[in-house]
Amino acid sequence: MLPIAILPVAGLFLGIGSSFTNETMLKAYGLYGIMGPGTIIHGILTVMSAAGSIVFDNLPLLFAIGVAIGMAKREKEVAALASVIAFFIMHTAISALISVNYAGGDMSMDAMEQAVVNLEQNLGLSGATSMVLGIYTLNMGVFGGIIVGLGTAALHNRFYKIQLPQVLSFFGGTRFVPIISAVVFLLVGILMYFIWPYIQKVISMLGNLVQNTGYIGTLIYGIIERALIPFGLHHVFYMPFWQTNVGGSMEIAGQTINGAQNIFFAQLADPNTTKFSVDATRFMAGKFPFMMFGLPGAALAMYRCARNEKKKVVGGLLLSAALTAFLTGITEPLEFTFLFVAPILYVVHCVLAGISFMLMHIFGVGVGMTFSGGLIDMTLFGIMQGNAKTHWLYIVLVGIVYFFVYWGVFTFLIKKFNFKTPGREADNEETKLYTRSDVNAKKDGKTDMTSVLILKGLGGKENIADIDCCATRLRITVHNSDAVSEDILKQSGAAGVIKKGNGIQVIYGPRVTVIKSHLEDFMESKESVDLSGYGVADNEIQTEKETAPKADGTEIFLSSPIRGKAVPLEKVDDEVFSAGILGQGIAIEPSEGKVFAPVDGVVENIPKSKHAIAITADNDANILIHVGLDTVELDGNGFDVKVANGAKIKKGDLLMTFNLSGIKKQGYKMITPMVVCNADEFAEFKTVADGDVNVGDDVIRIVR
Numbered sequence: 001m002l003p004i005a006i007l008p009v010a011g012l013f014l015g016i017g018s019s020f021t022n023e024t025m026l027k028a029y030g031l032y033g034i035m036g037p038g039t040i041i042h043g044i045l046t047v048m049s050a051a052g053s054i055v056f057d058n059l060p061l062l063f064a065i066g067v068a069i070g071m072a073k074r075e076k077e078v079a080a081l082a083s084v085i086a087f088f089i090m091h092t093a094i095s096a097l098i099s100v101n102y103a104g105g106d107m108s109m110d111a112m113e114q115a116v117v118n119l120e121q122n123l124g125l126s127g128a129t130s131m132v133l134g135i136y137t138l139n140m141g142v143f144g145g146i147i148v149g150l151g152t153a154a155l156h157n158r159f160y161k162i163q164l165p166q167v168l169s170f171f172g173g174t175r176f177v178p179i180i181s182a183v184v185f186l187l188v189g190i191l192m193y194f195i196w197p198y199i200q201k202v203i204s205m206l207g208n209l210v211q212n213t214g215y216i217g218t219l220i221y222g223i224i225e226r227a228l229i230p231f232g233l234h235h236v237f238y239m240p241f242w243q244t245n246v247g248g249s250m251e252i253a254g255q256t257i258n259g260a261q262n263i264f265f266a267q268l269a270d271p272n273t274t275k276f277s278v279d280a281t282r283f284m285a286g287k288f289p290f291m292m293f294g295l296p297g298a299a300l301a302m303y304r305c306a307r308n309e310k311k312k313v314v315g316g317l318l319l320s321a322a323l324t325a326f327l328t329g330i331t332e333p334l335e336f337t338f339l340f341v342a343p344i345l346y347v348v349h350c351v352l353a354g355i356s357f358m359l360m361h362i363f364g365v366g367v368g369m370t371f372s373g374g375l376i377d378m379t380l381f382g383i384m385q386g387n388a389k390t391h392w393l394y395i396v397l398v399g400i401v402y403f404f405v406y407w408g409v410f411t412f413l414i415k416k417f418n419f420k421t422p423g424r425e426a427d428n429e430e431t432k433l434y435t436r437s438d439v440n441a442k443k444d445g446k447t448d449m450t451s452v453l454i455l456k457g458l459g460g461k462e463n464i465a466d467i468d469c470c471a472t473r474l475r476i477t478v479h480n481s482d483a484v485s486e487d488i489l490k491q492s493g494a495a496g497v498i499k500k501g502n503g504i505q506v507i508y509g510p511r512v513t514v515i516k517s518h519l520e521d522f523m524e525s526k527e528s529v530d531l532s533g534y535g536v537a538d539n540e541i542q543t544e545k546e547t548a549p550k551a552d553g554t555e556i557f558l559s560s561p562i563r564g565k566a567v568p569l570e571k572v573d574d575e576v577f578s579a580g581i582l583g584q585g586i587a588i589e590p591s592e593g594k595v596f597a598p599v600d601g602v603v604e605n606i607p608k609s610k611h612a613i614a615i616t617a618d619n620d621a622n623i624l625i626h627v628g629l630d631t632v633e634l635d636g637n638g639f640d641v642k643v644a645n646g647a648k649i650k651k652g653d654l655l656m657t658f659n660l661s662g663i664k665k666q667g668y669k670m671i672t673p674m675v676v677c678n679a680d681e682f683a684e685f686k687t688v689a690d691g692d693v694n695v696g697d698d699v700i701r702i703v704r
Helices: 007-019 023-028 040-057 059-071 076-102 109-123 141-159 166-171 173-212 214-227 234-243 260-269 287-305 308-328 332-341 343-362 375-381 393-417 436-444 449-457 486-491 512-523 660-665
Strands: 129-132 135-138 249-252 255-258 464-469 473-478 496-500 503-507 555-559 564-568 584-590 594-596 601-605 612-617 622-626 639-641 654-658 672-676 684-687 691-693 698-703
Touching: 007 040, 007 260, 007 375, 040 059, 040 260, 059 076, 059 141, 076 109, 076 135, 076 141, 076 173, 109 129, 109 135, 109 173, 135 173, 141 173, 141 234, 166 173, 173 214, 214 234, 214 343, 234 260, 249 260, 255 260, 287 308, 287 332, 287 343, 287 375, 287 393, 308 332, 308 375, 332 343, 343 393, 449 486, 449 512, 464 512, 473 512, 486 496, 584 684, 584 698, 672 698
Parallel strands: none
Antiparallel strands: 129 135, 249 255, 464 473, 473 503, 496 503, 555 698, 564 584, 564 691, 584 672, 594 654, 601 612, 612 622, 622 672, 639 654, 684 698
């Protein structure tokens, strides 16, 4: 949404600037003397037009950045930088191959101009090439930006935490993302040179198919565009029509322009344009009647169907939403409201929207837009351009009819099926307009109550300064520790809570990484802002509990994972371990920096700090090996894990090595607890070692 959000402002600059510097228009309105060439106003408007044009000219790069930021999980600014680098490298690789094959490797401006002409003739595709930020390349349009954005985000999410060998450690983590993106998109650029022309031919064929289906094609386009709104995919659908030759191609002022919106804006700036291309604007003009007139009619229907005692509240909400739709074309508050309460109304809306697109095509309406169909865009790109060039009066005539059609149809259906539109809900329900998050929440059908209770227990979202976790516990920094409730946190399933100033540790055991991810996701949701509607009773949360295996008297031994000296767990200088909060076990004071598997099983979790390993044994024991105390602070330095999450392991397999002496020199205690977190699910538990132990010696006996 980042690149799309800038389009209205850029469109205003371009629309006002281009309209009032167009000599034909200035003469038609008698403004040539005060706003014509050479005047101060003309100079200002020329600057505005150029400022708006630069945004639309560089949408592919903006899409690369926007998609990368949107798809990156964390460290989004790194993804943005990597996407820019990848974008330049991909197109430069394509440009270099054009030069090699059509200009003998000469990349001078004159040579490249002739090279792209020869390439287009060879491909038989007019407009197959373009200049992107000074680079002669294949015309990939916004598709090129989306490819870069998605690819960079995937690389970023995979590698932004990568740990390289010590000699290369400077290039690890986020620094590695631009490096790997550069390498990958050099190869992608080479690949695109060979395969994109074939994709262009398919796109061109699709565009011809759309153009040749006439009014029916426009109807189908309009229905699909509205139907994709609930899924957030409508931008993905219409943008190729607006920005690539799927939406048509036209030669304007000696240049081949691809894409419906690009054609419209090129004609807007061309003084020789006497009528805007309806073949281009048919992908845009259809929005005006239903956005400016139809949906306000639906709002009136919902208001008149509301109960009398609620009409005052409903009237304010619906009037605001209707004005927003009329002025700006932002329709989601109304659309998501009737989608939420009565999806059949949305189906009717999609059909009427499709018919609106078709009618504007039939009546030859040539009004374009920046991103939506409100009065602002209609004034700039319709009224101000004159009815002769745009036929904008048909928008008003069809719109008036649409107002009454929406009002009548919605009124009938609401009353016929007793839909609970705003003002018709039960007395104990809030009167409100709905949003995408409400629709998604209804679809999901549940709220993560564990996250709700954690957030309430920590004093709310605004009280949290930082969230992290180690292998067993959430590590939270809060602004006010007095606002933290241990009782509520324990209701979330926490085994214990430790306060150290404004540092809060909430102990959950090895599943803490999943809990942290869910908490971060919940904190980004609308529901996290106000938790007053959620109670904290015990029956409001269902924590995950392992089903205890049937007792069968089987005797099982766990071996020492480390060579060293066995120490009772209660002597470990950490209350989480010594008090048995995480479970029962034993500790080893290591004499060498190697950790081996104590039992056959599966590696369940290795935290990013690498200082611990959680294992689910084949005998159902949940085992945690925690190397050292507070070693999470090392952030992985000094640890080298030899296995991955999900790996099957055998007793005695090497799991990890660590720099024992180096970590000790930094002041960390290296005593290593091995805890059976679900010890209470076994019939018997006993430690069977004391003093010196070797790897493989039995140290714990459990009986199922």
